[in-house]
Amino acid sequence: RVDAESGEIETILEKRTKMVTRIKFSPTGKMLAVGYESGTVDVLDVGAVCVLIFSCKANGSVEQVDFSTDEKVLQCSTAAMELTFWHLSNERGPGKQINRAAEFRDKTWSTWSSRFGFAVQALSPIVNQITSVQKANSPLLLAGLSSGRFEAYGYPAIGESVEGKSFHGHLAPLADLCFTCDDQRLISVGLTDC
Numbered sequence: 001r002v003d004a005e006s007g008e009i010e011t012i013l014e015k016r017t018k019m020v021t022r023i024k025f026s027p028t029g030k031m032l033a034v035g036y037e038s039g040t041v042d043v044l045d046v047g048a049v050c051v052l053i054f055s056c057k058a059n060g061s062v063e064q065v066d067f068s069t070d071e072k073v074l075q076c077s078t079a080a081m082e083l084t085f086w087h088l089s090n091e092r093g094p095g096k097q098i099n100r101a102a103e104f105r106d107k108t109w110s111t112w113s114s115r116f117g118f119a120v121q122a123l124s125p126i127v128n129q130i131t132s133v134q135k136a137n138s139p140l141l142l143a144g145l146s147s148g149r150f151e152a153y154g155y156p157a158i159g160e161s162v163e164g165k166s167f168h169g170h171l172a173p174l175a176d177l178c179f180t181c182d183d184q185r186l187i188s189v190g191l192t193d194c
Helices: 118-129
Strands: 020-025 031-036 040-046 050-057 062-067 073-078 083-087 130-135 140-145 149-154 165-168 174-179 186-190
Touching: 020 062, 031 062, 031 073, 040 062, 040 073, 050 083, 118 130, 118 140, 118 149, 130 174, 140 174, 149 174
Parallel strands: none
Antiparallel strands: 020 031, 031 040, 040 050, 062 073, 073 083, 130 140, 140 149, 149 165, 174 186
16 A cells, blocks of 8 residues: 555555456445456455455456445456355355355446356357456446457346447457446557557
């Protein structure tokens, strides 16, 4: 943790040896999830002091992490096409994996960036072409493709008959997409055309 005004390092956590592949703040900004190439996800309390709440381990390099809107569940998707869910707070304590889908079926998600899962079933036919997924605050979902194009869907994108509207984006595969905080603009980054 670094003080933004003074630039001084306030906290140094345990050093990880693998590359960070994804970071995401919770909706209130009280927690930070850090995903690594090794499949580890650290969830930190970034309030007054930066403290490790728990670590969990998934199979494959962490692609995306998303918090539920109530900050009680974290979902993690990996390059091994695994989607796991973890309790952030409950009577059993944080860091317990949720193995029964019924436990989170009614959850709403602050963000959705996984290329697979119940809410994005319509992406299944193109899942191997997807390089980035981003849900807006509105019911809009965008999928960036290896062709440099991106497709827009209504969120949730459920069902085989749902089709996306395709747009030209880049000359190279899309590296990432994000919406501005007011959902008025889309920012995209290409892998080789920058």
